[in-house]
Amino acid sequence: MSMEITDNAKTSKCLGNTGSEHLETEKCERLTRLPIARIRTLVKADDDVSIASQESIFLITKATELFVECLAKNVYKVMQGQKRKTIYKKDLDSIVETLDEYAFLEGALE
Amino acid sequence: MAEKPEDLNLPNSVIARIIKEALPEGVIISKESRSAISKAASVFVLYCTSCANNYALQQKRKTLKDVDVLAALEEMEFENFVPQLKQFLEAFKLEQKGKKTALEKRRKAKESSVNTPELTSDVEKADAAGIGAEMGDLDELLVMDTDDGANNKFEPINSN
Numbered sequence: 001m002s003m004e005i006t007d008n009a010k011t012s013k014c015l016g017n018t019g020s021e022h023l024e025t026e027k028c029e030r031l032t033r034l035p036i037a038r039i040r041t042l043v044k045a046d047d048d049v050s051i052a053s054q055e056s057i058f059l060i061t062k063a064t065e066l067f068v069e070c071l072a073k074n075v076y077k078v079m080q081g082q083k084r085k086t087i088y089k090k091d092l093d094s095i096v097e098t099l100d101e102y103a104f105l106e107g108a109l110e
Numbered sequence: 111m112a113e114k115p116e117d118l119n120l121p122n123s124v125i126a127r128i129i130k131e132a133l134p135e136g137v138i139i140s141k142e143s144r145s146a147i148s149k150a151a152s153v154f155v156l157y158c159t160s161c162a163n164n165y166a167l168q169q170k171r172k173t174l175k176d177v178d179v180l181a182a183l184e185e186m187e188f189e190n191f192v193p194q195l196k197q198f199l200e201a202f203k204l205e206q207k208g209k210k211t212a213l214e215k216r217r218k219a220k221e222s223s224v225n226t227p228e229l230t231s232d233v234e235k236a237d238a239a240g241i242g243a244e245m246g247d248l249d250e251l252l253v254m255d256t257d258d259g260a261n262n263k264f265e266p267i268n269s270n
Contacts, residue, residue, distance in 0.1 A: 031202055033124050042118060042155045043174075049163050052174035054206065055199060059179040060158055062198045064120070065128055066191045067154045071147055072132040072139075086138040092146050101187040108153045109146045 032061045039064065074099065120151050158182050 039061045043052050071092075078091040089109075096105045125148045129139055139147075159174070161182035166174050176199055183191050 031198060031205065033128065034120055035124075038120060039155055042152060043159045045118065046156065046159050046163065048167075049159060049174055050172045052159075053176065055176035055202065056162065056174045056179050058202050059176050059195055059199060060155055060162075062195055063158060063179065063183060063188070063191055064151050064155055066194065067188065068125060068128045068147060068151050069132040070188075070191075071150060072129040075143070075147075076133055076137060085136060086140055087133075087143050088140050089142045089146050092143050092150075102150075104157050104186070105150050105153060109149055 032058065032065065034061050034065055036061050071095075071102070074102075118152055120148055122148060125151060158186065161185055 036057055040052070040057050043049060043057060043060065074095050075087055075091045078094050079087050092109065096102045096109065122144070126144055129144060129147060133139070158179065162174055162178040165178040165181045165185075166172070169178075171178075180192055180195065183189060183195070
């Protein structure tokens with residue numbers, strides 16, 4: 001399945017390339033890094049969800065990638081002013097407490 | 111339905127890579143915080159799904175759609191993700207369309223090659239099996255099963 005993730009760094013370059021003849025050989029386009037199938041499993045875990053379109057699963061996958069990236073950057077900002085090079089869990093806890101958008105994580109990371 | 115705990119986790123290698131690329135060189139992330147970020151990502155998926163589904167239900171729809179996810183992200187205060195996600199979505203839709211076209215072309219090519227006398231029925235069966243496998247793969251990407259079978263059809267390959 002062509003949506004399988006690899007460590008291929010071409011992911012971010014795929015946006016402009018739509019050569020349909022390449023798509024037949026599947027492996028050229030990698031729009032996601034996280035595996036869509038795994039995200040679909042998580043979405044299915046919600047009993048209130050009956051059907052989800054392909055596009056919605058794809059969007060949640062990409063949004064999660066952006067979320068991880070953003071979270072890492074925000075955590076970095078916390079420890080940046082502290083003259084150390086290692087990010088610890090407490091930095092993450094600090095963000096969950098202070099930034100509104102991460103409030104949903106409260107208590108979830110223990 | 112029962113899920114194993116590992117099914118709710120996202121692959122550590124991918125999470126680690128995304129984190130690494132988001133941070134400047136030389137910054138180290140402890141194993142505990144990496145694991146916590148991974149957990150946070152799983153929680154994010156569940157929360158996003160729930161918000162999106164609420165939005166769909168408000169619109170009196172049973173199917174979770176892309177617009178629901180985008181609306182959910184705005185509500186969750188991740189509206190800054192939306193412009194990029196719209197671009198990614200366009201690329202995804204193009205790719206899906208391309209796949210359908212490619213499969214259709216391949217199917218038509220095989221149908222016409224079946225008419226040539228030198229091919230045996232074994233070859234025909236093998237080709238059909240090949241297409242069947244690909245269509246099975248596509249099916250995995252399409253809508254999830256529902257218990258009552260409603261709307262549980264994938265779009266026929268030849269409809270655009």
